[in-house]
Amino acid sequence: MSEIFDESQIFSYLDGNLSPDERKRVEELLQSSPEFRAKFQEISHLYRLSENYRKQKSIDVSAAWNTLSRKISFLTFREKVWNFTRTAAAILLPLFLLYQYVVEPVVKRNVPEQTITLASMPGVITKAVLPDGSEVWLNSQSKLTYPHQFKGKERTVMLEGEAYFNVVSDKKHRFNVLTPHQMTVSAYGTEFNVNAYKDNSRYKVTLVRGHVEVAAADSPERKELEQGEQVLFMPETKTITTAKADTYVETAWKDGxxxxxxxxxxxxxxxxxxxxxxxxxxxxxxxxxxxxxxxxxxxxxxxxxxxxxxxxxxxxxxxxxxxxxxxxxxxxxxxxxxxx
Known part of the structure; x- marks a missing residue:
């Protein structure tokens, strides 16, 4: 296709502001033109960065400072009050414990966790950096969901499709990839590829470097992989087997x-x-x-x-x-x- 789209038209496509005919021409170029795909990926990256920048710009600095000032004033006032109420510690301590161990946990449980969903359209490979610094390459027609911040003892993401993970090493916080049909890939710091499209009859986990463990919710089997090995998981039968793998063949897609x-x-x-x-x-x-x-x-x-x-x-x-x-x-x- 000879028609050339400039950057503003690609941004309009990402914003959803193109007409159906213009969207069709963009999607046809994504399938037929490697140069356009590369350009599209670059602009998509800039678009995500600019979106984050816009969110930061939307913060009301003045209101935030006023809130902080009120908190400082409140803390100062509380210190003065405390000097007059030390003799009432026997009464205040039970109330404090009630708040810390009963009220506060209930409040935290009711606050919805912020998550990010990253989707890759046909013909496009998307790269992302997770909150812990781990890198992910997302293959065409794949979706990755992860929290805005990792909390607790485990770092957990959800994958539907194919992705290559370069996980930052953290011996205290296990990294988990959850797929459809409840297959779980776990590691502490490694590089591996997961192919788990929802409608596939076979899922594959290929270990490039390090160590991973693969398990399924309804299967008693747990497989530990060594470098250059691959797990094959059959969702219908819940069976897990291992085999040797050509890591170059399995992961070349992330390089186009x-x-x-x-x-x-x-x-x-x-x-x-x-x-x-x-x-x-x-x-x-x-x-x-x-x-x-x-x-x-x-x-x-x-x-x-x-x-x-x-x-x-x-x-x-x-x-x-x-x-x-x-x-x-x-x-x-x-x-x-x-x-x-």
Whole structure:
């Protein structure tokens, strides 16, 4: 696509101020243009920073100072009162204990915890820094939810999709990743990849460095991984197994690459579906058993399909998107069949 969007149009897209046609053109560029995706990711990062800045600017400094001044005045007054009421300590102490151990915990429990939800759209890889300094790369069509601040003895986040974690080491506070179907990945400081899209029949946890433990709520099994190993979790049966893993193949996506090593065609098309936000239909069952070895970097979906067509007896068709009544568009459908 030859049309070029400037930064202001991308900011308008992130604000939700573009028309349906303009939004469609942005999303088509995200799927077809690596350069535009890179530019979009940079501006998305700036957008999030500017949003945080706007929130900080919205703080009423004068009101905050007045509140602090009142507290200081109150503390000064309380000190004077205390000098006159020391003899009443036997009465005040039970009241203080009642407040500290009964009233205050109830109040804190009723204060809703602030959480942040980060979502990555098709064709976009999003990087975030968590409150403890840990880094996360979020793959296309994935969602991560985490608290505004980690509290207590554990650092817990919720993932739906795929993410690469570089966890800051903290021996006193365990880091937990909760996925759909109640799989939990736990560590204290390490690097690992979690692939847990909700509709997948198999979840994968790949350890790049350090140590992790994987468990499921309804399974008695707990697996501890060593570097270069992988856990396979089957949500339907709640079974957990371990295997050797090619960490480069499993984590290359965070660097914008799709790497396949004797990959079944069915698994390959699943990754293309996630990356480009399309629906791929294999019309012939025998296509699922085809195996591919390839590395794709900045190729568009159409370029990848043409390369696959050149290396195997397949052909394909791509449907046009249809506009719905709510001004959204259907996904493109790619139908792949055997070439006669």
């Amino acid at each position: 690459k799709l790497v396949f090593r004797r990959e079944k065609f069915e698994n390959l098309t699943e990754k293309l579906t996630r990356k480009f936000g399309v629906t791929i239909v294999l019309q012939d069952e025998k296509l699922k058993d085809y195996e591919y070895t390839a590395t794709f970097t900045d190729e568009s979906l159409e370029e990848i399909l043409e390369l696959l067509k050149m290396s195997a007896p397949i052909t394909y068709t791509i449907s046009k998107q249809q506009q719905l009544d709510n001004d959204t568009f259907t996904k493109r459908v790619i139908t792949i069949r055997s070439r006669k």
